[in-house]
Amino acid sequence: MATLERIRNRAGVLVSVVIGLALFAFILGDFITSGGVFFNRSQMEIAEIAGSSISYEEYQARVSENENLQKLFSQQSSLNEQQMLQIREQVWQDLLRANILQPEYKRLGLDIHEDELFDMVQGRNIHPFIRQQFGDPQTGEVNKAFLTNFLQNLDRDPRAKAYWLFIENEIQKDRLFNKYLTLVRKGLGVTSLQTKRAVNDRTSKVNFDYAVASYQSISDSLVNVSNSDIKAYYKSHQNEYKQTASRDIEYVVFPILPSEADVNDAEAWIQKALPDFIGASDPAQYVTLNSDSKFDSKYYKASELPENVRAWAFASAVGSLLNIYRDGDSFKASRLVDVKMMPDSVKARHILIGLRSQSAEEREQAKAKADSIMNVLKRGGNWDQLAAKFSDDPGSKDKGGDLGWFPSGMMVPEFDNASFSSKKGEIKVVETQLGFHVLQVVDRGKEEKKVQIATLERKIVPSSYTTSQVYNKAAAFAGNNRDYEKFAAAADQNKYTRRVANNLLQNDRSIAGLEQPRELIRWAFRAKKGDVSDVMQFGDNYVVAALAAVREEGIAPLKQVAADVKVRVIREKKADLLMEKVKKAMSGKTDIYAVAQAIGANVEKAENVTFSSLTLPYAGIEPAVIGVASVSSEGKLAGPIKGNNGVFVLTVTSSVKEEGDANAEKFRIANMYQSRSYYEVFEALKNNAGVIDKRYNFY
Numbered sequence: 001m002a003t004l005e006r007i008r009n010r011a012g013v014l015v016s017v018v019i020g021l022a023l024f025a026f027i028l029g030d031f032i033t034s035g036g037v038f039f040n041r042s043q044m045e046i047a048e049i050a051g052s053s054i055s056y057e058e059y060q061a062r063v064s065e066n067e068n069l070q071k072l073f074s075q076q077s078s079l080n081e082q083q084m085l086q087i088r089e090q091v092w093q094d095l096l097r098a099n100i101l102q103p104e105y106k107r108l109g110l111d112i113h114e115d116e117l118f119d120m121v122q123g124r125n126i127h128p129f130i131r132q133q134f135g136d137p138q139t140g141e142v143n144k145a146f147l148t149n150f151l152q153n154l155d156r157d158p159r160a161k162a163y164w165l166f167i168e169n170e171i172q173k174d175r176l177f178n179k180y181l182t183l184v185r186k187g188l189g190v191t192s193l194q195t196k197r198a199v200n201d202r203t204s205k206v207n208f209d210y211a212v213a214s215y216q217s218i219s220d221s222l223v224n225v226s227n228s229d230i231k232a233y234y235k236s237h238q239n240e241y242k243q244t245a246s247r248d249i250e251y252v253v254f255p256i257l258p259s260e261a262d263v264n265d266a267e268a269w270i271q272k273a274l275p276d277f278i279g280a281s282d283p284a285q286y287v288t289l290n291s292d293s294k295f296d297s298k299y300y301k302a303s304e305l306p307e308n309v310r311a312w313a314f315a316s317a318v319g320s321l322l323n324i325y326r327d328g329d330s331f332k333a334s335r336l337v338d339v340k341m342m343p344d345s346v347k348a349r350h351i352l353i354g355l356r357s358q359s360a361e362e363r364e365q366a367k368a369k370a371d372s373i374m375n376v377l378k379r380g381g382n383w384d385q386l387a388a389k390f391s392d393d394p395g396s397k398d399k400g401g402d403l404g405w406f407p408s409g410m411m412v413p414e415f416d417n418a419s420f421s422s423k424k425g426e427i428k429v430v431e432t433q434l435g436f437h438v439l440q441v442v443d444r445g446k447e448e449k450k451v452q453i454a455t456l457e458r459k460i461v462p463s464s465y466t467t468s469q470v471y472n473k474a475a476a477f478a479g480n481n482r483d484y485e486k487f488a489a490a491a492d493q494n495k496y497t498r499r500v501a502n503n504l505l506q507n508d509r510s511i512a513g514l515e516q517p518r519e520l521i522r523w524a525f526r527a528k529k530g531d532v533s534d535v536m537q538f539g540d541n542y543v544v545a546a547l548a549a550v551r552e553e554g555i556a557p558l559k560q561v562a563a564d565v566k567v568r569v570i571r572e573k574k575a576d577l578l579m580e581k582v583k584k585a586m587s588g589k590t591d592i593y594a595v596a597q598a599i600g601a602n603v604e605k606a607e608n609v610t611f612s613s614l615t616l617p618y619a620g621i622e623p624a625v626i627g628v629a630s631v632s633s634e635g636k637l638a639g640p641i642k643g644n645n646g647v648f649v650l651t652v653t654s655s656v657k658e659e660g661d662a663n664a665e666k667f668r669i670a671n672m673y674q675s676r677s678y679y680e681v682f683e684a685l686k687n688n689a690g691v692i693d694k695r696y697n698f699y
Helices: 003-045 056-074 082-108 114-122 128-134 144-152 160-184 192-203 227-236 260-279 284-289 307-313 361-376 383-390 413-421 463-478 482-492 520-525 558-586 592-599 622-630 662-689
Strands: 047-048 052-055 204-214 246-255 321-327 330-343 343-356 402-407 425-432 435-444 447-459 501-505 536-538 541-549 603-608 637-642 645-656
Touching: 003 536, 003 592, 047 082, 047 482, 052 056, 052 082, 052 204, 056 114, 082 192, 082 662, 114 144, 114 160, 114 435, 128 144, 128 160, 144 160, 160 482, 160 662, 192 603, 192 637, 192 662, 204 592, 204 622, 246 463, 246 482, 260 284, 260 321, 260 330, 260 447, 260 603, 260 645, 284 330, 284 383, 284 447, 307 321, 307 435, 361 383, 361 425, 361 435, 361 482, 402 541, 413 425, 447 645, 463 541, 482 541, 520 536, 520 541, 558 592, 558 637, 558 645, 592 645, 592 662, 603 662, 622 637
Parallel strands: none
Antiparallel strands: 047 052, 204 603, 204 645, 246 501, 246 541, 321 330, 330 447, 343 402, 343 435, 425 435, 536 541, 637 645
């Protein structure tokens, strides 16, 4: 029984231990899991602004919203990289202002009342943005009836509603910032003492003679600099070595160029296609279906064509062939499609019935409306009235649809062809990608002979085999040279040009000579010094890069700036030696020429120098010397003065006091403060907020 009791007791302890371990494991697992979420959130942080974490999801949601608005306004199905870059930057600026300025607005009680918003839109103090969007281009006055009608019909048009919400948001942001800025500006003033000093600095001028013992007069080799000297100087001047994070890279480019086989393939293709091109009853259609470039419907005059094409086209009959010829990176063959007497330019007017979508129903309605307007015009209708009422072209609707004179090729192809093929005074309806145009050619310029040519083109491009060969060459180079030393040695051995991109910043987007190299810049900030990249492709180039230098945010380490520190220490030691030399030379002397002779220098003259000046003739930027000259007595030696380029001694020969306008000076300083405040107020708040920008991790 006793043994059984002992087993039971031990079992109880064992169960307690097991339960305890299980609970510990559960808690630890939960901590690890939550920690994983925490770390994941940290990894998805795109910025920290004024203590607020901005997630990638939040930032990207705003980018997508602005992207959709841009597509809606421009009627584009997709945006290019440059447009997306502008959108991302705009979203970033909006986030900065929202997180930095909103707390300031709240603290000061700044807001926009609904009556104030109405006043900015339809009242007496209409916001400039509203005037820009809804005002008459000639007078700047807003058509309030039109604006009211537009606002009343917002719910019927999602595109218009989205557009208006954007405008409303923008004018409120602008008004709030201007309220805040006004408060700041009201606190800026110019005191009488500031004004007096500014007037004196501008109107008090001195003429003086000076001599300089140049730092270059002492050889660097004569100055002893120890490691302790360098460390001491660095320690006392650390703020001069603040830096932003940047990288230096070296890279080798492997251009993807066509091989001789690719040239032969392109020539063989066009030779094979030539009989069909010659036999085609509609050469323009054949080019559209088979050529590497679209059919160009433009009519060209002689001076606009290359010499070989011009000589053939203006001496041949319609249907004639210009046999295969090489034009840069293409093989071409051309057929003469048409010859006409045409003007260089025409004067026209139009009424545009635009399309908001490409639905069949809307197209049918727009076409019917355009036909109706054309019929009214043919019966003597008023162009000015009809254009103002119906045209969707804001640039010409208030001018009777007048487009002025324009050359061939300036408008979209369908409109261009109709304009140059119409008779003077003829009215017709033309369909383009923009909608339906009621068009009339008002006048035609002087006519001359022009030709229309169908050109079959085969571009000489690298084949997949050529591309893979270039890639293999780049990959072998990258794979065999995985650190900077090997990279540099191999590049030099193979006579590859090592290109350099220095001082790359985290959010830079360009490197000269490379197409959209953002991924290379991102790699440079993820890699370690000496790393070599894998093969990257930018446009028609494969690139292999090595990270040559790394500079982190903050104070540059001594190792990185030691060479610059040493140069400065040498200059300081030279200054000490020369200060003593000039002091001895000045002892017992009153004549600057005697001092100059003693230090082996020439006497130079400086005339009409003000306290606000920075440079001296023959000496460069020397504010310390100018400062001493401005307060020195006439006829007395002043010095020695440690300057940027040497140690100076000077004598003021005369002083000039000009008349000054205190009111004008006060007005100038006040204006300077006002203009600087717009930029510097936000920059000061941004610096104080401690912005941490991590966009480079994602874009």
